[in-house]
Structures are given as C-alpha cells and as structure tokens.
Amino acid sequence: MKFSLVADTLGYMEGTTKRLELTQHLVDLFKITSSEIISKVAYLLQGKLRPEHEGVEIGVAEKIAIRALSKSTGVPVLKIEHEYKKVGDFGQATANILEQKTQTTFLKEDITVERVYDTLFKIASLKGNRSQDMKMKYISSLLNDASPTEGRFIAKIITANLRLGVADYTILDALSIAFTGSKENRPLLEHAYNVCSDLGRVAEAVAKNGASALKSFQVSVFSPVRPMLAERVKSAQEAHEKIETEFAAEYKLDGERVQLHMQKDKIILYSRSLENITNYYPDIVEKIGKSIKANEVILEAEIVAINEDTGEFLPFQELMHRRRKYNIAKAVQDYPITVNFFDVLFVDSKSCLDISYKERRHVLENIVNDDSFVKIMPMMLVKTDDEVEDFLENAINSGCEGLMLKQLDSPYRAGARASNWLKLKREYRNELGDSLDLVVVGAFYGRGRRTGRYGALLLSTYDEEADRYPSVCKVGTGFTDESLDQFYQILSDKIRIKKDPRIDSGLEADVWFEPEVVIEVVASEITLSPIHKVALDKIRKGSGLALRFPKFTGKIRFEKTPENATSVNEVITMYNSQKKVVQDEKQF
Ligand code: ATP
Numbered sequence: 001m002k003f004s005l006v007a008d009t010l011g012y013m014e015g016t017t018k019r020l021e022l023t024q025h026l027v028d029l030f031k032i033t034s035s036e037i038i039s040k041v042a043y044l045l046q047g048k049l050r051p052e053h054e055g056v057e058i059g060v061a062e063k064i065a066i067r068a069l070s071k072s073t074g075v076p077v078l079k080i081e082h083e084y085k086k087v088g089d090f091g092q093a094t095a096n097i098l099e100q101k102t103q104t105t106f107l108k109e110d111i112t113v114e115r116v117y118d119t120l121f122k123i124a125s126l127k128g129n130r131s132q133d134m135k136m137k138y139i140s141s142l143l144n145d146a147s148p149t150e151g152r153f154i155a156k157i158i159t160a161n162l163r164l165g166v167a168d169y170t171i172l173d174a175l176s177i178a179f180t181g182s183k184e185n186r187p188l189l190e191h192a193y194n195v196c197s198d199l200g201r202v203a204e205a206v207a208k209n210g211a212s213a214l215k216s217f218q219v220s221v222f223s224p225v226r227p228m229l230a231e232r233v234k235s236a237q238e239a240h241e242k243i244e245t246e247f248a249a250e251y252k253l254d255g256e257r258v259q260l261h262m263q264k265d266k267i268i269l270y271s272r273s274l275e276n277i278t279n280y281y282p283d284i285v286e287k288i289g290k291s292i293k294a295n296e297v298i299l300e301a302e303i304v305a306i307n308e309d310t311g312e313f314l315p316f317q318e319l320m321h322r323r324r325k326y327n328i329a330k331a332v333q334d335y336p337i338t339v340n341f342f343d344v345l346f347v348d349s350k351s352c353l354d355i356s357y358k359e360r361r362h363v364l365e366n367i368v369n370d371d372s373f374v375k376i377m378p379m380m381l382v383k384t385d386d387e388v389e390d391f392l393e394n395a396i397n398s399g400c401e402g403l404m405l406k407q408l409d410s411p412y413r414a415g416a417r418a419s420n421w422l423k424l425k426r427e428y429r430n431e432l433g434d435s436l437d438l439v440v441v442g443a444f445y446g447r448g449r450r451t452g453r454y455g456a457l458l459l460s461t462y463d464e465e466a467d468r469y470p471s472v473c474k475v476g477t478g479f480t481d482e483s484l485d486q487f488y489q490i491l492s493d494k495i496r497i498k499k500d501p502r503i504d505s506g507l508e509a510d511v512w513f514e515p516e517v518v519i520e521v522v523a524s525e526i527t528l529s530p531i532h533k534v535a536l537d538k539i540r541k542g543s544g545l546a547l548r549f550p551k552f553t554g555k556i557r558f559e560k561t562p563e564n565a566t567s568v569n570e571v572i573t574m575y576n577s578q579k580k581v582v583q584d585e586k587q588f
Contacts, residue, residue: 006009025339026174035207039200047162051198060158088498094155095148123245171339185211194415219351223268226415230423254401255304291374298346342377351506436566442509470533471505478552506531523547526575
C-alpha cells in the first residue's frame, strides 16, 4: 500500500476539526487498507509502531532528523534550521525543503506503508554507540524517496510530533463503520479495545472477520486492561444517592496504581496509563510470586511507600523517588513499599471482568496471601452513613486519602468512569473539594527570588472530544525553591518554539511547552472567565471556566499522561456541583 494514502489522510485531517469529517477521512482510508497491514496503519496514524504498553519508542532527536534531511537533500543544516525556526513546525519545514528538491529530481521510488513501518521499526530497535549514524542513514533513505507531504508526516512521526486530532474512540467509530457497515457495533469494538488496549489488534480482527471476531475478544495476560475509574462524591449521603443499598468501602491509599500480570515466573507491571513500569519495582518481581496462589493472574493494587519501622503509609511523593533510571537497588532500599491488592481481573485462563465485585473480592482473598510486603486492601461492608463516616475516620487516621465505595453486584467495567465505583476523599468536604490534575502548557518568568526560573505556570485541562488543551488557570503558589528548580529542569526538555496548536488560552505565556507534564492543583472555587477557555460558551456565551486561588499541591503526576488529566466535563461537573452547594446553603 502506498504511504501517500496515509499521508494524504493525515493532511486532510489537519484541515478540519469537525468530528464527522475526521471520522469520514479515517473510514475512507480503512476501506482501502488490506487486513494484512491495517494494524500497521492504525499504529502509524497515532504516530506509534506498537501499542503504548510495549514501550517501542521511535525517539529520534530533532538534530539527527535535521542532519538526515540535509544528507538526503543536500541542503545545508543551517538552512534547514533556519526554515524550521521560520515555520515553527519540523514537519512543515521538512515538506518545504523537500518541495525545493522535488523541482530538481525526476526519478523517485514510491514508498509503501510497509517500507515506512519497517524502517521506523529498525530505527526504534537501534541501541548503542553507532545507533545515531544508523538512524540518520535510515531516515535519509526514506526522505530521499518521499514526496513533500509524505516527508512532512514521516518527520512528525520520527520526532514524536504527530497529532491525529481525535481520541482513540473516534478511530473505533471509523473501524466500525468501515468494516461492519455502521456505528452500531462500536460497543463491541470498544469492549475489545478496553480488554487489550491495542488498537492495531482490534483493527486487524474486525478487518479480517467483522463484528463476530470481536465477541470472542478475551482478556489475556500481558495485554493490559484499561482501568476502571471512579466518580467523585462529596459525602456518604451523596454516595447513598448513587448506590442505594449495602456497598463495600475500601481504604483509598495514596500511591501508584499498578496492574500486575503474572504467568509462572514472568511478571510485568503496568501503570495507570498502561506504561510498563516493571523496572522501577524489582522488589515486587522478586517477592510477589510466593504470595500468589495461581499460575496466571492479572491483579490490581495500589503501591504505597511506607515507613518500615512504624508501618505508616507515606505520601505519594516518596514513591516517586523510585522513578529513576539508575541506582534502582538503592532506591528500593531507601524507599520501601507495600503492595495493596484491591481487584482481580483474570485467574488461570478465566476472565473475572464479568463477575460481581463481591465474587472478585472472594477470589482475591483466596489467591493472595498477606504478609509484611503484600496486603489485601482493608474493606468493610457498609449500610448507613454513620458506618461510612466511621470507616472514613479510620482510613484517614491510618494515613489514607479517603475511601473507595464500590457497588457489590457490579462487574469490572474496563475503561469506564461510572458510579459503580465512587471516591470519597477527606478534602471533598471543604472549598472546591477535589484536586485537579492539570497539564503544564506554558510558563511566565519569575521576578525577585524567582528570577532565572519560572514564577508561574499556565495550566490546561484535556478536552477529549476535540483533543485540545484549554487553559484553566495560571498558578504561582504552592511552590518551594526545590520544586521551582525541579520544574525548570523537567520543563526545559519540553520547550517549543511556537505554541502547540491544540492549546487554547487567552493568556500569552513567556514560554510554551509540549503538553506532557501533569501536576496536581487545588483551588477555592471555579468561576466564569473571559481569559480561560475550558467549557467555552457552555455555561455562558463568550466565557470559559477558571480556577480561583489555585495552588500547587507538590505532586507531579508522573504516572499520568496529558490525556489522563482532569477533563473538561469533570470541570463542568465540579462547577455545577459547587453551584448546587451554594443554592443548598441559600435555602437555609
Ligand atoms: P482517576 O484514577 O480516577 O482518574 P486519579 O488517578 O487522580 O483519578 P483518584 O481520583 O485519587 O486518582 O482516585 C482513583 C485512584 O485511587 C485509582 O486510580 C487508584 O490509583 C487509587 N486507589 C487507592 N485505593 C484504591 C482502591 N481501594 N480501589 C481502587 N483504587 C484505589
């Protein structure tokens, strides 16, 4: 298949923001793609080579890509850099340079999807000293035969700058229409995607065998399941409005969520965003086997840092010391943990997703043995508000963030945020209630003590429908000198010459970043704003929503991707529920 078909589709998609048109472009492409290579097309469209959890990174530095472009076109590096600075987008700069070259070259070989994919795969597999030269060679051979449009998207993919402008669920819509004739089968595709987190695999199955292939899609070890998420509630009473009868209250620990996949001696740990994090926890790999009575399992747990002398839970930040590339053994020693299991998704060839919470808990208690390292999450069956309040008090005194309230007859709803699971945190009772996880998109230079560092950050939520980052506040409080230094370092890698087109804000930051780093913020209130763009026009025409008195809590959410940040809909729900509290108060 010609790569130009994929490149053209990406080009058309850049020209529109309308969801229906975006979907239609994908449908048109899928219809002419053979089932043999559809998985490759699905990955390439997302700028990837394999599903995220396999950790295959193309990762070519811009400098190498510029040298490769220079090699294949004969245009000097300085001239390419100049063009890049002028247009602010490496993909476009590559297209412009290739455009000049096309006018002087006659013979060209068509490049195929297979060739692009295989070359990129080779690049991703290169390691070691000579790898930079080899990468350059492979890239320049591709660019040599690429048209300007093809080159534009190859450049974007290799430098990890390709943005499709649609969420994964739109790709599922398009697959459903292309291969089953309508969107009606979309729930089947969604189910398949939620249990394997692999769009390429779902695409291949539906392209080969239609909707019937999806019915048999099963959970399997080493394909992470998209996690079930919880809705927020502010009180035991509100929880009872959502779950009427008896329910399970579990401790809500403040650590890192992990999905543990184990088959005999092989163990892989996936984070909340399904990244492979096994390397950070060699102690789990070493010790867990003897605590689990099954050959093959998928379990979910919260990993928490503890004080080994007192057994006390330590805050989330302590755990983040484990996130390092080198000297892991020392980190294991300095930052001990416990693994607190709360769910089971698969045991010895059987999926547990469709059985009730109550049954899953029973299975969990049967297969996990408690010891000083491995725990089963404390749980109590509760009926009344008083029982919830008592257990909450208990949880908080033991160092938890609050409680998770779970419906007893609910299945595990992979990938869903629904009221079968509710989260009740201590802070929910005051001011705004919950914290928000926001994406750092820009910064303002500091003055006084903060000269030479950033004085404030511009933060955005994530709009999943439009794949955009509307800003919601500028935050300048809650930072320590240490955290300011840390931000300066982390963010220096993410600086962009121009604002990412997906960022919407009425503020002009001094520096713009690639939307990647997620931090936690609390605030006193959500108000209407003419400057910030979250929920623009949704509550009042011409206004968005903004946080009042935002404050950084000290938590950088390393385990969250920008797409996992607080969504626009969540901000609207928080705004509406805050209005309800004000109205309720007025009635008294
Ligand atoms: P979310 O995961 O809901 O998007 P989040 O990552 O910001 O949001 P919270 O809002 O604090 O986290 O609540 C959900 C998280 O709580 C889970 O993802 C998990 O990491 C953690 N957690 C702690 N204890 C439990 C428990 N008993 N059951 C389920 N999750 C728990």
